[in-house]
Amino acid sequence: xxxxxxxxxxxxxxxxxxxxxxxxxxxxxxxxxxxxxxxxxxxxxxxxxxxxxxxxxxxxxxxxxxxxxxxxxxxxxxxxxxxxxxxxxxxxxxxxxxxxxxxxxxxxxxxxxxxxxxxxxxxxxxxxxxxxxxxxxxxxxxxxxxxxxxxxxxxxxxxxxxxxxxxxxxxxxxxxxxxxxxxxxxxxxxxxxxxxxxxxxxxxxxxxxxxxxxxxxxxxxxxxxxxxxxxxxxxxxxxxxxxxxxxxxxxxxxxxxxxxxxxxxxxxxxxxxxxxxxxxxxxxxxxxxxxxxxxxxxxxxxxxxxxxxxxxxxxxxxxxxxxxxxxxxxxxxxxxxxxxxxxxxxxxxxxxxxxxxxxxxxxxxxxxxxxxxxxxxxxxxxxxxxxxxxxxxxxxxxxxxxxxxxxxxxxxxx
Amino acid sequence: xxxxxxxxxxxxxxxxxxxxxxxxxxxxxxxxxxxxxxxxxxxxxxxxxxxxxxxxxxxxxxxxxxxxxxxxxxxxxxxxxxxxxxxxxxxxxxxxxxxxxxxxxxxxxxxxxxxxxxxxxxxxxxxxxxxxxxxxxxxxxxxxxxxxxxxxxxxxxxxxxxxxxxxxxxxxxxxxxxxxxxxxxxxxxxxxxxxxxxxxxxxxxxxxxxxxxxxxxxxxxxxxxxxxxxxxxxxxxxxxxxxxxxxxxxxxxxxxxxxxxxxxxxxxxxxxxxxxxxxxxxxxxxxxxxxxxxxxxxxxxxxxxxxxxxx
Ligand code: SF4
Numbered sequence: 001x002x003x004x005x006x007x008x009x010x011x012x013x014x015x016x017x018x019x020x021x022x023x024x025x026x027x028x029x030x031x032x033x034x035x036x037x038x039x040x041x042x043x044x045x046x047x048x049x050x051x052x053x054x055x056x057x058x059x060x061x062x063x064x065x066x067x068x069x070x071x072x073x074x075x076x077x078x079x080x081x082x083x084x085x086x087x088x089x090x091x092x093x094x095x096x097x098x099x100x101x102x103x104x105x106x107x108x109x110x111x112x113x114x115x116x117x118x119x120x121x122x123x124x125x126x127x128x129x130x131x132x133x134x135x136x137x138x139x140x141x142x143x144x145x146x147x148x149x150x151x152x153x154x155x156x157x158x159x160x161x162x163x164x165x166x167x168x169x170x171x172x173x174x175x176x177x178x179x180x181x182x183x184x185x186x187x188x189x190x191x192x193x194x195x196x197x198x199x200x201x202x203x204x205x206x207x208x209x210x211x212x213x214x215x216x217x218x219x220x221x222x223x224x225x226x227x228x229x230x231x232x233x234x235x236x237x238x239x240x241x242x243x244x245x246x247x248x249x250x251x252x253x254x255x256x257x258x259x260x261x262x263x264x265x266x267x268x269x270x271x272x273x274x275x276x277x278x279x280x281x282x283x284x285x286x287x288x289x290x291x292x293x294x295x296x297x298x299x300x301x302x303x304x305x306x307x308x309x310x311x312x313x314x315x316x317x318x319x320x321x322x323x324x325x326x327x328x329x330x331x332x333x334x335x336x337x338x339x340x341x342x343x344x345x346x347x348x349x350x351x352x353x354x355x356x357x358x359x360x361x362x363x364x365x366x367x368x369x370x371x372x373x374x375x376x377x378x379x380x381x382x383x384x385x386x387x388x389x390x391x392x393x394x395x396x397x398x399x400x401x402x403x404x405x406x407x408x409x410x411x412x413x414x
Numbered sequence: 415x416x417x418x419x420x421x422x423x424x425x426x427x428x429x430x431x432x433x434x435x436x437x438x439x440x441x442x443x444x445x446x447x448x449x450x451x452x453x454x455x456x457x458x459x460x461x462x463x464x465x466x467x468x469x470x471x472x473x474x475x476x477x478x479x480x481x482x483x484x485x486x487x488x489x490x491x492x493x494x495x496x497x498x499x500x501x502x503x504x505x506x507x508x509x510x511x512x513x514x515x516x517x518x519x520x521x522x523x524x525x526x527x528x529x530x531x532x533x534x535x536x537x538x539x540x541x542x543x544x545x546x547x548x549x550x551x552x553x554x555x556x557x558x559x560x561x562x563x564x565x566x567x568x569x570x571x572x573x574x575x576x577x578x579x580x581x582x583x584x585x586x587x588x589x590x591x592x593x594x595x596x597x598x599x600x601x602x603x604x605x606x607x608x609x610x611x612x613x614x615x616x617x618x619x620x621x622x623x624x625x626x627x628x629x630x631x632x633x634x635x636x637x638x639x640x641x642x643x644x645x646x647x648x649x650x651x652x653x654x655x656x657x658x659x660x661x662x663x664x665x666x667x668x669x670x671x672x673x674x675x676x677x678x679x680x681x682x683x684x685x686x687x688x689x690x691x692x693x694x695x696x697x698x699x700x701x702x703x704x705x706x707x708x709x710x711x712x713x714x715x716x717x718x719x720x721x722x723x724x725x
Contacts, residue, residue: 061541072500
């Protein structure tokens with residue numbers, strides 16, 4: 001035990017997420033298993049069963065049902081947490097669009113896992129980005145510590161009068177979900193000061209307060225009013241995040257920003273990244289610097305609302321920027337790249353050279369050599385991109401499978 | 415376990431004159447589903463939250479109006495039972511962990527149509543019943559997707575025509591499948607209470623809701639929702655059509671509790687099914703341009719073989 005009951009323990013990303021919910025004194029967890037998230041709900045189930053957590057854990061029948069139960073419980077005044085991943089997030093997406101409109105606060109973890117087809121286990125961000133337009137606040141974690149901290153911050157954002165929206169905290173499957181890192185667990189009393197018990201600012205369901213919620217509406221103008229309310233609430237979350245993160249930093253000594261610059265000040269080459277692979281990016285930046293190349297990195301922590309101004313400010317005057325999308329929108333390319341371009345378009349001081357990079361799909365590693373390739377392509381103005389991180393070794397590996405499958409043609413890749 | 419009350423009501427005038435659902439909703443005139451809910455509410459009274467699936471009754475609450483004195487939550491087409499789980503659990507946790515007074519508790523009532531109940535929401539309502547969720551499920555069954563213009567649903571009767579099962583030369587019956595037996599599907603879950611009700615039988619309906627109200631656990635209702643718009647009859651005849659559904663034996667009034675199915679109203683002498691069929695446009699193709707005795711006989715045969723088990 002350290003100061004104020006603070007202690008440091010080794011936790012997997014999944015356990016750190018469960019700890020976040022436990023420290024938030026969550027009342028209710030409706031759950032449905034999916035790899036690689038399952039350890040989170042298993043841990044919470046045990047804590048509710050043992051009495052370490054007070055409230056209720058309910059095994060649900062699908063993510064669709066799970067999110068409906070989560071949001072309805074939040075609308076009934078409980079502090080709610082849940083977790084999902086990949087196809088599960090997609091299966092619940094209809095409900096997520098619905099309940100962001102209910103304007104109910106709850107927090108859930110999404111453990112990123114690439115989407116079918118082909119079905120696979122390891123991460124990329126097509127799952128979490130598929131939920132980018134449904135009105136959730138999204139925080140993307142790089143480390144196990146961030147997972148826990150973002151869940152605590154998540155409740156502060158979700159429950160704030162100006163927001164009242166569900167918050168998604170993303171962590172990469174395998175790379176974070178099953179990786180043990182030292183995590184500082186703050187003391188109970190300090191946590192309660194930062195995150196007091198849930199006091200709903202919206203009316204909740206109970207006998208003395210009959211209310212109709214989520215009623216139908218007719219007329220595009222009337223509909224627009226409600227949608228704009230949601231939009232303003234989501235936008236407000238950036239400010240609320242900054243305020244809560246400021247207080248969090250003062251209390252716990254860990255400082256978070258919507259975007260995190262890494263060795264950016266004099267950088268000539270910038271990698272824009274998010275989630276756990278940012279750690280690989282930072283390591284590559286250090287090695288490039290050792291070799292005399294002025295590299296830097298911008299990590300996106302708050303992905304929704306999209307901190308366009310913070311992104312543009314951070315990239316101001318940086319000559320060459322590569323946006324590494326760990327996702328692919330077939331027929332378009334990377335999903336985040338156009339959002340960054342839009343944030344920069346009307347800025348005089350925007351980077352002159354922007355490159356879209358698509359890599360890390362299905363957990364495919366992004367290695368030092370890949371970062372070298374990115375730097376080299378950034379230097380070649382004739383290369384318009386996107387750069388797809390699928391090299392000779394990937395190709396050879398796949399061709400070995402093709403030979404077993406009895407195919408003789410060359411693998412066809414961009 | 416709480417004892418199941420016997421008959422609470424014997425005469426219509428014993429029913430509460432209080433109205434918990436104000437008139438003037440955008441629903442069709444003569445809607446049997448709404449009438450069923452209105453009478454049920456007289457028994458359920460205050461402190462109710464209605465959890466709704468997409469369907470006709472979604473139009474009960476159109477911003478800024480609600481005809482209900484209780485609370486209302488519109489969910490999605492398939493999630494009302496799951497949302498009910500969240501509401502029930504949250505209220506239980508708040509009462510247990512946070513000292514919310516018991517007087518703040520709510521009766522959770524799903525309001526969903528047969529399309530939601532038998533199709534897209536079947537898995538979620540099965541799961542909620544299986545979990546033993548303490549709630550009431552009110553399925554207003556009009557045998558079709560009514561709110562979207564009356565397409566085929568798994569509850570559409572054999573021989574009825576719908577927008578997506580029209581009667582044509584190759585498919586003279588229109589709907590060729592026998593409907594899903596929701597009562598039996600639900601009975602297999604062994605809920606604490608399960609009943610069919612018809613607003614045309616308000617005493618029977620009210621007694622069943624009074625029984626359900628006294629119990630805890632899944633209490634499930636299938637309400638015959640005579641539907642002037644989808645079935646094709648004059649709204650003023652809802653009561654006639656609903657009565658004929660019972661008197662022909664097409665819609666059995668029954669309940670299931672403590673392991674037994676009991677018919678609460680046995681038609682003394684069942685009328686021929688065509689007395690019911692001929693009242694509605696959805697069965698017109700069985701009578702014109704030529705009479706389809708074969709299809710009518712098939713419908714009669716199904717009704718007869720059902721009742722043979724009980725008569
Ligand atoms: S279509 Fe039928 S069930 Fe729907 S509101 Fe009209 S009468 Fe009622």
